Amino acid sequence: MEKAVSEVKVASIFIYPVKSCRGISVSQAHVTPTGFRWDRQWLVVNYKGRAYTQRVEPKLALVEVQLPNEAFLENWEPTESSYLVLKAPGMDLLKISLSTPQEIADGVSVWEWSGAALDEGADASKWFSDYLGKPSRLVRFNAASETRPVDTEYAPGHQIMFSDMYPYMLLSQGSLDAINELLKEPIPVNRFRPNILVNGCEPFSEDLWTDIRIDKLTFQGVKLCSRCKVYFGQHLVWRDSVTGGVKGNVVKVGDLVYVLKMVSSANEAAA
Template sequence: MAATVSSLFIYPIKSCRGISAPAAPLTPTGLRWDRQWLVVNSKGRAYTQRVEPKLALVVPELPNDAFSEDWVPSANSYLVLTAPGMSPLKVSLSQPGQITEGVSVWEWSGSALDEGEEAAKWFSDYLGKPSRLVRFNDDSQTRPVDAKYAPGHKVMFSDEYPFLLISQLPTINQETGIAGSEPTETLKTFRSDKALRPTGKQQGQTYFGQNLVLKESLAGVKGKIIKVGDPVNVLKMVSSPAEAAV
């Protein structure tokens, strides 16, 4: 029996809370809207939950239609952010015109679209230090995937690869025998095997497939959507970067 997609998560802002969606269009850089935005410090360096755990409490919301293949944002389409003690922030889904230089995340540095002073003040007030919200500028910037694994592929602000696949046996209530909500609830906030496997006893129940790309993306992606309930099949397994690059 083939595995199936049990849930889909999109993280519009890197290191902030995720959105659970019933379906998501596939793009060359990952699921649509995933890691398009980034919160940076006064030097343009990316924040992560490792150094700013409060980002895990920033909740993004996108219009329901945003996960439809042919949906185009209007002037009244927004990414809405909420966080404890903060008024909601509305970020237009129309691309901003201002560009900021010197943005960096891990090994990559370049320019990005700046979401303006209101968003900068919101994150600065929330984190208690000068911060800005930027958006990946795919019109002028490219962040390539490690060529040892997948030459020609690219990402936005995600960690190295467009897709992350996780499998885990569900949590079972020992008294009722009913499957619990994990790992779904955890994945809304964290994407860590440490969160899903807090003790060594659970080793082997969670599997991460981080080095995932969409092969067809090199020839252009159009009309491809992944949905909850879709089957998942392993077509090929490789044992080394050299074999993966073939």
């Protein structure tokens, strides 16, 4: 039975095309089994093919990312003049064609996964090498040949690209406000890198949600997001993708959020 949790709505949607670089706030996003379209599709790697993260290379947090506005429409496909555009302090613009690259980079690894990826070429390599001051490359997930399963204990049958852990992460404004009340310096939402920010619910309500519906799309809450010594946010998978999906797979800012199932306490939540 659906439970309307007061008036919970999608407040913001965030996509992070290049893992560990800045995100994009968008008014709507196309839902896919591996996450929002364009989310964590690119990755910056070192000379061994190992992923860089902000923990190791904090300068990545200053890399701004742009995509064409129409890239977030459901049926849009890139043309020869469609680009991913990157900006960073002291650097010229880097334009990456959204057409599929032809070069293959073998031996790419991110956390526990390794495989082949698409190499975005010499210009992108030089740009990131110059910016970070060490040999680097930009690669793109090769969905045509590679798969990266999530933890089968929590979400069997689901996959991701270069995201950490799961396809989606949801956080509430109430939880963010509650955390900031405890801190001398408020922390903005981008520090936590959620995909979906909702408002209209009590702090940490999302910890209890195991099945939700956003507009007509259903998601399963599979695991609390672990952050060093605390849990903050809920990992989601798109449930319709396993059952065949529905048409119109778009989540929009302002969409109502309905809780279909929930646990009674945080102690019962998967963590």
